[in-house]
Amino acid sequence: MATFTLPKNSKIGDGKTYAAPSGATNVRSFSIYRWDPDSEATPRRDTYKIDLDNCGPMVLDALIKIKNEIDGSLTFRRSCREGICGSCAMNIDGTNTLACLKPIEDVTGDVKINPLPHLPVVKDLVPDLSQLYAQYRSVEPWLKSDTPPPPDEERRQSKEERAKLDGMWECILCFCCSTACPSYWWNGDRFLGPAVLLAAYRWIADSRDERTGERLDALEDPFRLYRCHTIMNCTNTCPKGLNPAKAIGSIKQMMVERQG
């Protein structure tokens, strides 16, 4: 059955509280999920009180400040700090988003930070993405065409054909959407999830690709595709403003169209 409560060894306890520096007037608490695979301890929640007058505006700035100045053991992924690499995806204030794009100001009260939901945790805010990467690999996200490209020329697309890829090429594979989807929580081992289905549709919709039918065949499955029940969590949470639910709807529509 689907699991609705945390297993015993995942129950979260109270951790340490790190006080704000003396004299700070603009203090905000960051309550952060911590788990260290090298210790026997169950996960805990540490609280760091930060002086916002001495900190950058985004949640990622606060995390970096904590790591540099308070607690070097805090572990998270980040790279670009401008919403383009997808590394810093995490659950902030109950919503999956990118820490580097999330202004601290937008959160009222304590800033609660957790790893992306329903994935195995590697350490602290770092989830194990190997299943999601394998699913991405499984939809063969590259151009497949039997017609050779014209000699000394690129494969051409009209403006209209190219426009069909808008809203899809922008995906940075942060997986905020897939890990916000209840269907992916319950059946992620078989359901491909919104991020990967969006990626699959990006190639289905590409006028230069010649394997549309094969791609649809591979998706036509009660679990791979049809676990999506249009709950729309994916679209609501995407930090890039993309609409995976719409792409999934387009795939389903093509499935019906090709039946006759």
Next chain:
Amino acid sequence: MNTETDSALRLQSPLGRVRGMGSARAGTHHWWMQRVTSIGLLPLTLWFALSAVSLAGASYAEALAWIGSPFNAVLLIATLLLSFHHTNAGLQVVIEDYVHVPGARIAALLAVKAVCGLLAIASVLAVLRIAV
């Protein structure tokens, strides 16, 4: 996640697991019929609700006569068939979502099909006995 394999040591690659047994090449008919039956049930349910209200206070004989008229009998049977088809399809989705032990899933799916099928036949027979 699959309860059967959760505790077992898994050295199969993530890609191998994700590809699994491949695509079933199915699901479209089920999904499409769910939409079609719900669209069909919109006017039928409205018609049935209005008719039921207009029959309030009617005598037994009047109710029998209403069901017995060919027009009403045909629409009633359509409503019943679509309702049970839709119920079965909806419950199937719930079971596939939440029941992960393969044996239990197949048993539950077959049980729902059997109950919905028998109820559909019984209710259609009831209308026919009155109408024919």
